[in-house]
Amino acid sequence: NAGVTQTPKFQVLKTGQSMTLQCAQDMNHEYMSWYRQDPGMGLRLIHYSVGAGITDQGEVPNGYNVSRSTTEDFPLRLLSAAPSQTSVYFCASSYRTAAVLNTEAFFGQGTRLTVV
Amino acid sequence: GQQVMQIPQYQHVQEGEDFTTYCNSSTTLSNIQWYKQRPGGHPVFLIQLVKSGEVKKQKRLTFQFGEAKKNSSLHITATQTTDVGTYFCALLRNAGNNRKLIWGLGTSLAVNP
Numbered sequence: 001n002a003g004v005t006q007t008p009k010f011q012v013l014k015t016g017q018s019m020t021l022q023c024a025q026d027m028n029h030e031y032m033s034w035y036r037q038d039p040g041m042g043l044r045l046i047h048y049s050v051g052a053g054i055t056d057q058g059e060v061p062n063g064y065n066v067s068r069s070t071t072e073d074f075p076l077r078l079l080s081a082a083p084s085q086t087s088v089y090f091c092a093s094s095y096r097t098a099a100v101l102n103t104e105a106f107f108g109q110g111t112r113l114t115v116v
Numbered sequence: 117g118q119q120v121m122q123i124p125q126y127q128h129v130q131e132g133e134d135f136t137t138y139c140n141s142s143t144t145l146s147n148i149q150w151y152k153q154r155p156g157g158h159p160v161f162l163i164q165l166v167k168s169g170e171v172k173k174q175k176r177l178t179f180q181f182g183e184a185k186k187n188s189s190l191h192i193t194a195t196q197t198t199d200v201g202t203y204f205c206a207l208l209r210n211a212g213n214n215r216k217l218i219w220g221l222g223t224s225l226a227v228n229p
Contacts, residue, residue, distance in 0.1 A: 031215060040125075042204070042221040043159070050215060058216070090158055096215070103208050104149060104161035105217060 001026050006091050006108035013081040013115045021076040021111050023091030029106070030096035032074040036060065036087040037110075043090070049074055050096055081115045088112050120145075120207050122220030130228050135192040137223035139205035147208050148188040149217070150179060154201040162190075164208075195227050 007022045025032065033048035035058075045058030049068040063085060065077040074093075078085060092105040121140045129135050139148060147166045151159040163172055165181035165188060172179045176199075178191045192199055202222040209216050 033217075040221070043219045045216060048216065092159075103210070104164060105151075105159070105206075107158040107160070110158050 003027065004091055004093050004106050004108035006089075006111050008111060009109060010112050011114070013078070013113065015081060015083060015115060017081050019078050019081065021078070021089055021091075021113075023074045023076065023108060024072050025074075025091075025093040025106070026072065027093060027106065028071060029093035030071065032068065032091065032093045033058070033105075034064070034066065034074070034076045035090045035092065036085075037090060038087050046076065046089075078113075083115045086113060086115045120148075120205055120218055120220045122205055122223055124223055125221065126224045126226070128226045128228065129195050131197060132194050135195050135199070135225055137190050137203050137205075137225075139188045139190075139220050141186050141207070144185045145181075145188070145207055146185070146210075148181060149206045149208060150188075150190055151204045151206065152201050153204065153222070157201070159204060192225075195225070197227050197229050200225060200227050 004025045030051045034046040035043040037043050044060045046060055046064050047058055047066040049055045052068050052071050055066050055068050068074050089111045091108040094103055094105045123138050149164045150162040152162055153159045163179050168185050169183045170181040176193045180189045202224045204222045205220045207218040
């Protein structure tokens with residue numbers, strides 16, 4: 001199993017450009033999420049999905065769109081990049097269960113994005 | 117909303133010294149997950165605690181869940197340079213489709229050889 005795969009690993013964008021960060025998992029996890037990580041701010045949730053066709057906003061959704069057409073893929077789209085979106089982005093997946101156990105999150109390697 | 121506070125924010129130790137990070141909440145926690153992130157890496161799951169007073173060990177790492185389920189700690193005995201990284205605690209809030217991990221800000225550990 002490859003786990004959670006994110007592409008690209010590094011990206012430089014100009015202000016106003018759009019792009020899509022890709023995330024794919026091969027563990028048949030229903031739950032997928034996107035975080036951004038900035039120094040001193042921890043992990044902040046952007047968007048998440050509990051299954052194909054279902055997405056919802058996290059705490060910092062502005063400027064980002066997501067879609068979930070398949071269980072495996074959960075792309076994150078930056079609509080019009082701004083310098084404030086310079087960050088490290090992580091995709092994570094986990095099982096969806098009403099129980100507490102077996103809910104650990106598996107993270108991708110991250111995408112380091114710079115907006116100039 | 118429910119929050120988890122993590123202290124300290126940073127810790128420098130000499131190799132061989134012990135290290136502890138604490139995760140605290142003003143409300144009762146149903147569970148706590150602990151993750152480690154190496155510099156330049158991604159968070160990796162370490163363990164989950166769900167029972168009051170629970171203590172779990174992984175080699176030199178000891179995880180505790182408070183009796184009142186309002187705090188948790190991660191203790192590393194005799195730190196090594198391989199322990200360098202940021203340790204996060206996270207609370208799983210699981211309510212139907214509204215399912216999120218609530219993260220502490222992490223404790224960054226530096227180990228001087």
